[in-house]
Amino acid sequence: MSSLPFSAPPWPVPASAKLTSSTISVPDGEIERLKTLLKLSPIPSANIWNSRDDGAFGLPRKTLTELVEYWANGYDWKKWEATLNSIPQLDITVTDDDAKDYKINSLALFSKNPAAVPILFLHSWPGSVVEYLPILQKLKSEYDPESLPYHIIVPHHIGFGFSDAPPLDKPFTHIDNARLMSKMMHSLGFGKTGYMTQGGDLGGWTAPVIANIDPACKLVHMSMLNISPPPGEDVEEGIKAGKYTPDEIAAFGRMANFQKKETAFIQLDGTKPATAGYIFGSNPIALLAWIGDKMHRWSDETPSKDLTLTNIALYWFTGCYPTSIYLHLTVLEDHELMMNAWKTLKVPLGHSAFKKELVTAPERWIQQTEQVKWYRMHDKGGHFAALEEPDALWKDVEDFIGAFWEK
Template identity: 35%
Template sequence: MLPVSALDPVMSSLFGIPPKNISTNLEPFQLCVSEDELIKFKELLKLSETGPETWWNTQQDPQLGISRDWLIAAKETWLKGFDWRKHEDQINEFPNFKTVVEDSEAGLVDIHFTALFSAREDAIPVIFLHGFPSSFMEFLPMMKLLAEKHTRETLPYHIIVPSLPDYGLSGRPTQNTEMTVATSARIMNKLMIDLGFGSGYVAQGGDLGSMIVRVMSVNHSECKAFHVNLLVLNPGETPTSSDLSPEESRILQRSEAWQQTGLAYALVHGTRPSTVGLAISSSPLALLAWIGEKLLEWVDQQEPLPLDTILAMVSFYWFTRTFPRSLYHAELVRNRFKGNAHPISKQKPLGYSLFPHDLAVLPKAWAEELYPNLVFFNAHSAGGHFASLERPREFLEDVEDFLGRLGDLFEIK
């Protein structure tokens, strides 16, 4: 590994100089899928046959899954109209690093992250954690907004965006250890300590990232505050407030309907992670069908993700062999069957951004009743599960508003 002092000067000028009190070695990193891998991918995709026509896959009903016509058209675009190198360039515009985190149970774990480091002594460290079927790429539009708005000298925050352990460009400790939410939380906390933020940081997450963040809020004193864009009722919780607006009632009905029709994927992930991991990762087209369904359905249908974005996210999963490694759902489903929930602090400052087309939501009255530590709440009129990708400007404004309410928690000057 290269010592910090040997960082590439171009990268260093673009928010790439870490704090002076860093206690780990960082290796500057640039993503570059080999030409051989790209050729192999295209050959596999070309040879992947689309399944036969059935009544179900000819319907334009998202509750039945993606249509055969969509998959055929997406495959054609993936083969002939998609430029992976463009997305690589966008990733490499930002400072990317790899480091090794030593965990008390997992041992040595390779961790990738991208960052915007500030030169300000009072900059607030913030770690952003993605979920499934997403990656650190989800936060790049938000990071671009910050990089355009600030210089290294004016940026009020240190922005740390990792690939979760077992996801993307991060590795895993050993094949003999199941990756759990608590293990991931511990590794992410240690990453922040190693980067020099042991005196305190803020954690943000959605989807799986929100589960990891809530565990960090309880298990790790270094996590001083947390913001989520997914907050749900825990088993056994029954809010007494009935003060819901008509819009909140509609959102809840939509969420409850999805629980009845869209949760099967998680049960498969959780109960048969080996089988689904092997099957879906056997073909680019299989991966596109499985992940593409989520990227199509889980967003605000008024503003769907562009096909190019969907293909980029699925390509990243393919090139990094992420899917069979990413199935934390096994633990999540076990907890669901047992009626357990991951712990969440009700003392540390909490912020919650509600995007109406997310898979699960918590209305304001319920959030205020259940969380006396709720210091920020914002209900949006648009946006879905991938908030930082769908609505990066609004997402960033929420996070900054939340950070602005933390007062002297970080001794802001």
């Protein structure tokens, strides 16, 4: 295993798991190939839609041009590769119920503290482990392996990053991913101690599935929660009657706008995943325009150029976009299956509500759910909460653990 601090799992790992340390090392030739493609691929001429500064119809051409120029001539992948490699990484093989093996790649900080609480952080779409890099760096700087009160595991989902791709012979959903993540946590020994899961978007939809199938998962925390109006609630009448705050009314407007104007990715990825894979998996400018649009539109404050490009570069260098979009077929065909596993939770659910998240519910609705035992409202932050507001999210996770983890 790696000689980096925090790299030693606290429990013996079965030989069948084939646990190995891992580092990212993109060949120089692949970096140069990317730069060549960026320079040779034309950006379409200005038109009425791509010239708009508000990005309502896609990433503005001016923004895209600046990002492409920076990616080709200013951005330093090797610097960010070294940053990612400063966090211990591991590859672990998990055998599924059908005897098929899958490699899961994770960033991890393991503690030597016998009371450390294991936390499985699960990234979003179109995110990656980069979302949790600020939290990992924060913990690495504030603790040493002896004092860290947590074990932190941040995997790439199956079909993302450096984890294995889904199978070729059958569909693969977040439920399959949840099962494999649970098996991974048991291979790492956390079936003995229990663990908690945290995520938003895809990660948040996967986290409660894990708790529903694995008694060792003791807590779930979600930063995006699809809560329907209480029975008999007429939202429009409630707005007229003054039952909702201005912020809650604005949130209703954002959700309505998202459903009307921001779901092209679900339609494309969910109906023509092969075509979407060809388009965004073969051209880095197309990939940048597509994912960059989401990172700009769905964030409260736009992430830095470097963080935006590092996230997108992981998709490019691993070639994972075509398999990262399997979830959208599930969203399109069975919305309830994808998003509502939290409704059957038997363990405490914590929720952080960030003001500019795509889906937010009024505080009164949150209070009326049976499952949400702890929540906190935030006056800023968007879809990529771990990346945008790492300190706030981490404090919420710690406070939730402090309130509900049974020692």
